[in-house]
Amino acid sequence: MIEICALASGSNGNCYYIGNQHDAILIDAGISARLTLTRMASRGLAPEKLKAIFITHEHFDHARGARVLSKKLGIAVYYTRPTWNAIPSSDRPLLSQFFEPGDAISSGSFTVHAILKNHDAAQPCSFRVEHNGRQVGVFTDIGEPCDKIKTSLQQCHAVFLETNYDEKMLWEGSYPFPLKKRVASEVGHLSNVQALELVQQHAAPHLECIFLSHLSKENNTPEKALETFTPLQQRCRIKLTSRSEAGEVYLLK
Numbered sequence: 272m273i274e275i276c277a278l279a280s281g282s283n284g285n286c287y288y289i290g291n292q293h294d295a296i297l298i299d300a301g302i303s304a305r306l307t308l309t310r311m312a313s314r315g316l317a318p319e320k321l322k323a324i325f326i327t328h329e330h331f332d333h334a335r336g337a338r339v340l341s342k343k344l345g346i347a348v349y350y351t352r353p354t355w356n357a358i359p360s361s362d363r364p365l366l367s368q369f370f371e372p373g374d375a376i377s378s379g380s381f382t383v384h385a386i387l388k389n390h391d392a393a394q395p396c397s398f399r400v401e402h403n404g405r406q407v408g409v410f411t412d413i414g415e416p417c418d419k420i421k422t423s424l425q426q427c428h429a430v431f432l433e434t435n436y437d438e439k440m441l442w443e444g445s446y447p448f449p450l451k452k453r454v455a456s457e458v459g460h461l462s463n464v465q466a467l468e469l470v471q472q473h474a475a476p477h478l479e480c481i482f483l484s485h486l487s488k489e490n491n492t493p494e495k496a497l498e499t500f501t502p503l504q505q506r507c508r509i510k511l512t513s514r515s516e517a518g519e520v521y522l523l524k
């Protein structure tokens with residue numbers, strides 16, 4: 272079995288827990304170490320199980336808590352070299368490890384597949400985490416889905432999938448025009464509709480749960496994201512994530 276939980280998800284911080292009876296890992300550490308541990312405790316998740324932290328890219332909402340959490344727990348943080356180079360030296364953990372896009376990294380009883388993605392960062396990666404033939408994707412901060420992400424989604428049984436913005440809210444909203452263009456660009460973020468189409472066109476029948484993730488505070492609402500996914504309600508479970516508290520712990524059997 273695999274337990275998954277979004278400890279934080281949104282443009283102000285991202286941290287995703289993936290564990291089993293023995294081991295656990297975090298994908299991203301974009302909230303403080305203290306908040307990460309508080310939120311794990313609120314869902315009964317034991318920090319002693321954590322074996323490693325994997326960072327998708329250097330943006331602060333994904334990487335800012337890594338150094339302190341690594342020191343507190345004595346666990347390694349994995350980066351690509353360009354991502355590590357883009358992080359201020361004062362924020363780099365002593366226990367840093369390196370991988371390359373395309374690598375499959377063993378951590379405890381998990382295999383973590385690193386997949387290069389389209390986003391405006393040094394060398395951004397998505398991750399697909401595998402244990403006993405079950406696969407969980409963490410696919411956020413994607414400007415445009417590439418073939419690698421489509422193939423990877425086909426293998427997933429559960430996925431944290433970015434639904435960053437509602438197109439109407441973005442274009443009619445208060446962001447300056449260059450920022451609107453960046454968000455909607457091929458190296459920005461996925462909209463609700465783009466995420467829906469990605470699942471409709473590429474997910475396999477064995478996909479059982481989608482967590483709508485990394486919602487923009489300004490340009491989306493949980494209701495709009497959920498409503499966009501209505502066509503998939505009969506096919507799999509659709510769940511929300513939150514920026515302000517840990518979400519439910521979902522059990523993938």
Ligand SMILES: [Zn+2]
Pocket residue numbers: 281282285330332333412485
């Ligand atoms: Zn982000």
Ligand SMILES: [Zn+2]
Pocket residue numbers: 328330390392412
């Ligand atoms: Zn980002």
